[in-house]
Amino acid sequence: xxxxxxLCHFCEAHGPRPLFCTFTTDDEKHTTESxxxxxxxxxxxxxxxxxxxxxxxDDGTVYCSRESVPNADVTAFLRQAAxxxxxxxxxxxxxxxxxxxxDTWGHVLSLMFQLADTRARGLKRWFSIIVLMKDKMLLLNxxxxxxxxxxxxAKELQSLGEVVFNEEQKVxxxxxxxxxxxxxxxxxxxxxxxxxxxxxxxxKLHSHFIWMLKAGSLNYTETLYTSQNLLQKLxxxxxxxxxxxxxxxxxxxxxxxxLRALENLVSKNTFRILLxxxxxxxxxxxxxxxxxxxxxxxxxxxxQPVSSFDKCSHMRAMSHNDQVMSCTSVCVLEETxxxxxxxQWPGVLPPKCPTVMNRIESAMSNPKxxxxxxxxxxxxxxxxxxxxxKAIKSAVTSSGPKSDAVVKLSQVLGVTPxxxxxxxxxxxxxxx
Numbered sequence: 001x002x003x004x005x006x007l008c009h010f011c012e013a014h015g016p017r018p019l020f021c022t023f024t025t026d027d028e029k030h031t032t033e034s035x036x037x038x039x040x041x042x043x044x045x046x047x048x049x050x051x052x053x054x055x056x057x058d059d060g061t062v063y064c065s066r067e068s069v070p071n072a073d074v075t076a077f078l079r080q081a082a083x084x085x086x087x088x089x090x091x092x093x094x095x096x097x098x099x100x101x102x103d104t105w106g107h108v109l110s111l112m113f114q115l116a117d118t119r120a121r122g123l124k125r126w127f128s129i130i131v132l133m134k135d136k137m138l139l140l141n142x143x144x145x146x147x148x149x150x151x152x153x154a155k156e157l158q159s160l161g162e163v164v165f166n167e168e169q170k171v172x173x174x175x176x177x178x179x180x181x182x183x184x185x186x187x188x189x190x191x192x193x194x195x196x197x198x199x200x201x202x203x204k205l206h207s208h209f210i211w212m213l214k215a216g217s218l219n220y221t222e223t224l225y226t227s228q229n230l231l232q233k234l235x236x237x238x239x240x241x242x243x244x245x246x247x248x249x250x251x252x253x254x255x256x257x258x259l260r261a262l263e264n265l266v267s268k269n270t271f272r273i274l275l276x277x278x279x280x281x282x283x284x285x286x287x288x289x290x291x292x293x294x295x296x297x298x299x300x301x302x303x304q305p306v307s308s309f310d311k312c313s314h315m316r317a318m319s320h321n322d323q324v325m326s327c328t329s330v331c332v333l334e335e336t337x338x339x340x341x342x343x344q345w346p347g348v349l350p351p352k353c354p355t356v357m358n359r360i361e362s363a364m365s366n367p368k369x370x371x372x373x374x375x376x377x378x379x380x381x382x383x384x385x386x387x388x389x390k391a392i393k394s395a396v397t398s399s400g401p402k403s404d405a406v407v408k409l410s411q412v413l414g415v416t417p418x419x420x421x422x423x424x425x426x427x428x429x430x431x432x
Contacts, residue, residue: 043189
């Protein structure tokens, strides 16, 4: 479990701040370098900047406990978590920890508690135990387990603090003294070692926090799937055509017209129509006089996730003398006598085109991409969206086309309403 467990406190002079942090690391430098935190008083110190507790597990995992973590960004996250855990996210029901989420600062499980202190305002000091991590679902799953142990730690510290508090009260009752004299000079905050009277208190916390980190990793494991493994898990047949050995192979320039050459040949506006029709499965008929229609067909075939233009059944070439039957769903690209091209299509491009179309146009306008790199990039975009189409098809097959699972999966995969026509066509044409 990749997380940070920390003990925080509220200092009368310096506000909420972390005191003691435990984390896993694979960098040996973290076990020897000094802490960079600026400690202003005894209450804000724990081990000291030069002391680091290190424990090594049998599997090679290294656990470090220090006054602060080595990463400056994470230190800022911990400081923010300390402020919220003590001043905002407080559970008065005493039933366990509080979980709150922040995509910016990280997700936190916190438990606030008080320790008796004869020199503190109100004779009590505020402390909290926090668990900071980036995985929201993992944190929710382990909350019951960790929250119970955090309560045990808090009760152990409170029992130690009560013993010291009672002994000091026997010497001089601070409550009676303050009522009689009105004295409100509380002095600097005392360290946790002084409040509990236990010289090994931070060693015990080190052991407790290591147990929390290990318990989380032993009870719940996080598996990161690659796109190939995820598709294999959803549908063993789904990855055919995506992860094959020659899936990204491209035809040579001698066999196929480049996309930029095709755009220059037919004009940019006409090319946009051809690009949209090719991606969404609208029939295309090419009528040429002098230009080789096969070269155009092969150029357009690069805009579909298939290895051969022979599989593009909705694109075909005709002689310029052949008549085309009128149809509302056919795009006709015709070469005129002066070698110019005109496009006849009764439809119009939508205000928002499919995402992959926008990304292809953006790549074509990028001067840093030569033709070879451009074609490989376009192929990778097509394979990415073919994987998206197959994942959505698997979800539709298992739970229905309008189920919440399909809607949420589409949101996660970045499928917008303008992509629906493309995805539906690819599911029917390439996901069989």
